Amino acid sequence: MVAVPEVSFALPNGSVTFSLSAATDLGSVRRVNEDSHFVLPPVVLVADGMGGHAFGDRASRAVVEVFQERIAADGPSDPDTVLAAIREANERIHAIRGPGGEQALAGTTLAGLAFVAMGEPTRHLWMAFNIGDSRVYSWSDTGLHQVTVDHSAVQELFEIGAISRAQMADHPERNIITRALGVDAEVDADVWLLPAGGVQSFLICSDGLTKELDDHLIARAILEFERDRPGDGLDGLAELLVAAAVEAGGSDNVTVVAVRSHLHGTGDDEDRSMDTAEVLEHLEQTQPRDEARG
Template sequence: MLRVGAATDTGRVRDHNEDSALAEGGIFVVADGMGGHAAGEVASGIVVETMRELVTRGELTSDDVTRQLLVANERILEGVASHPEQRGMGTTATGIVLVTAGGSDHWAVFNVGDSRVYRWIDGTLSQVTVDHSEVQELVDAGVITAEEARVHPARNVVTRSLGTDYAYHSDIWVLPPYAGERFVICSDGLTNEIPDERLREILQQCPDPQVAAEELVRAAVEAGGRDNVTVVVVNLDGDVGDDLSETSPRQPGDDTTPREIVSEEK
């Protein structure tokens, strides 16, 4: 059985929340919008509404997820064409979707941009997604360390996003379910404020997914809250053979909506 919690906060600096989140059926998404003039929340909202269409489609594959992200990208571009004042809007998109692979339930983990998906198994936390950002490229090249990346002046510059016609390609991983695992889906308002070790500690201390989501958001705001922060926590309880379609999701509690992108600063 799946149990889900979600929380969001505008933070201490931004005047509105441009993050959007979805926790419905087997679809769990966080999108971090950018563009200013409320355009960021428009872009992230388009992603969430587009991904919500998968909830009622029944059996899904990872290809369905990839195609739906392309649809979201096209809809954002169409929105800009209809409203030129929203030119430059875009959004990250990351999350997990329950899909079928090889005749059994799997997770499709997807990502565009620098929002993240973490997987927690038996007390071990690992980052599943890879950031599409300038600092990640510098880390991969050995130019800076992961710790230096956390304070680098280009840490908010992404190299892929939805809302462009040249840098929207998504990464996708298909993972088998693991009894007792937990996923954290979050905007960078969380990861820019607290280190992975603090994230792991909060998960360890808060087995309930709603409590964990709220505590993670609170920790990020208390650490500085320089950006909107949104977190969705997904727990897989019971045995691997259980029906994963039995969910009890909770929608983001406060106002839900992300922030400002490709090779543009958010």
């Protein structure tokens, strides 16, 4: 487990406090942990170096290094700064060289959240972003919801109706991703903007978690954690989920970051909690939902 202190920012007419939890594990099979994570609001992220690539660990670390250099940790960020950091990370991965000076075969997925300020008058938002199959989830008393949409072969098959969601977990192409940092000269992240207000909770993870635990099991683990440890703190949640994934098989590196924000007196969204149903109303609809499939 990585000990992460609580972080607070002063905002116009109020403040925001972040509770955090982070953990990573090699798993039961891999020899190298190619996952990296960054936990320093206003940005939290997970990068999963691409398995089978010679420098996946260096690729994921490059993402973290860029964000450490480019993101000021003294208040909200803005979408342009976050997107510029993603582009620079892609360029830095392309610059990775092997022992003989040759361009290395390196790549990584990326999923994260940025607490941003936009507009006049200023509004505070959560900016979720992803490239590949690492994920961002939101959760509340009403349930767990996947915010991001995987860039993967099975996701594309699901979207055209070729396979069901149940078939995705065991499909032979389940490990093929269709977008990653370090593969092409330019890369586009998918982005969702969620109004920030009251108390909100999010989970960011590499696919080492979701390979072993489906959404139902993740939600149940979070529910049991919050039942046994009531309050706003998240200490131990990421470690609990990582341990559960390793115990379930640990077929890959697994990394989890949990973050909970609490806005005080800002007027943002009436400074109230936003549940999963409200989050859904604001998500960009980039895929047919299960309900639409009947």
